[in-house]
Amino acid sequence: MTDPVLTIGCFQYDTTRPLFDGSVGVDGMDVTMETGVTLPEIFARLIRGAEFDVAELGLTFYLRLLETGLPYVALPIFPNRVFRHSCIFINTHSEITEPGDLAGKTIGEFGTYGQDSGVWAKGILMDEYGFKPEQSRWVIGGLEHPAPPFDFIPHPHPTDVDVTVAPEGKTLGAMLDSGEIDALFSANVPQCMLDGSPNVARLFADFEPLERDYHQRTGIFPIMHTIVVRRELLRNRPDLAHTVYRAFSEAKDTAADGYRRNRRLYQVPTMVPWMNALVERNSEQFPEDWWPYGTLANHATLNTYLRYHYEQGLSARQWKIEDVFAPELLDT
Template structure:
């Protein structure tokens, strides 16, 4: 008797392409891949509708819901990760030229106070520059279109942190451009920046050297999202955790192999000039597996995000790695 196909909800990345096109398979595991136009849609369908057997979920949403009995458990699979010095944008007329200038300013954040990118940005600024979130005012809303805060997760924040909702009919990108807010912590680059607005710039315009230095010193490649699986599935099929980990790992490795193989042709499959040079420069700083899954290779990043989450008042306890991930994969 064959096992039923797993319904998997996640975004289409390099790391998951081979799952969507079926070029990577695992004996005993059939998957039906689903995605959505935006990541919050996937999260909403998972949290509110339990629509997926396996799905991508932002770490902050997962950690907030752990205390409420979420019927899913995380696997140490990380399809979405990004350095975050680059995600802080400021209005050029705000007087913000360095991190210390954020004190007393009004800062926007998409969807919730403490989105994954915001947790990392705040945490890095706190560790590296003495930033204190309670010294700023925070406005939550949609990035390019007016939107209410996410209604599928709780919105905890410390009592001393001033958090409000964006005015009706206003979006954070436009508010940053006009100076209604002074800064914005955003996983996505605002349209005003892409359009070349003279009113907005990054807090760290030359962010790449800072992010590379941060990686060299800490060993951390920030993790945004994890993969979760239904707890009842693991009870019924205890070997499934390892199978899902293998199939996601093989899909990610297939993507990495494409980059390595494309170097032979000077990356002519991409329109990005000097892609080969970037791959070679990264190879000098990163291990052979520069996008690792599992616990051991990601312990520093996981310890950091769990510490940041608690320090920023988003959970009442400081979760341990052993509390967060499926026991079957703690030795990965």
């Protein structure tokens, strides 16, 4: 008797690579791993065509669709998490030197008002610096290629927030470089920044100390994405939520163990100089499991995100953790 097939769509991170290379499997399942060139491609395939049994999905994409009856439920697996002080870029001629200067300015955001990275960036600025999104103008478009707002999700935003679409043929990266927008909230570093344009800089140039301080004070390590599974599959296989959770956890732990083992070799498997020093410095700040899955270890982070999502007008109500994740994994 052959094992049932399970199709998983997600990005290839170090936390998921053992699933792709087959060194970690999902017990009792014949797994097919698929990915995309970009993360929105994976999200679109899931939402438009329900192509996957299990898939990675941005938290805001999931929450927006949860209100309309998405046939998937989230598992507390978080393959993508990034500190976000570093994701705010400015035009150097815009007279922006501190967060308060964003008031009255025009800010770009990729794909939708309230990308996961943007939800975190806005929320952190609101909590820490008194930022008010309604005091800025927002332009939605493609980062390096002209693109309309995502057509596979709803686009809620408060009525007092000015949100428009980038002009046809324009990209947010080029608009930032030229000064057509004053700032950009972006999960990806714009190419003009990578090319060393003198017109572009980060709002927080020395972002690492700020992000480390933020983590030490709050205990928050921002979460961008979760893993979702078909509700129908969970009804037919009640053990599947735990089985998938264990597989993703084992894959993540395998990656973490690799970093720990490679400390003995000064991280020679990587080309990055001083990677060993970074791993050792991080070990002083983070617990042994510095990338935890489950709801219990991520309670503060998840509740903060759910609050931000509601405060920014992206949810009709403030979701609770128990509303969002599969109930059989709420004790993880």
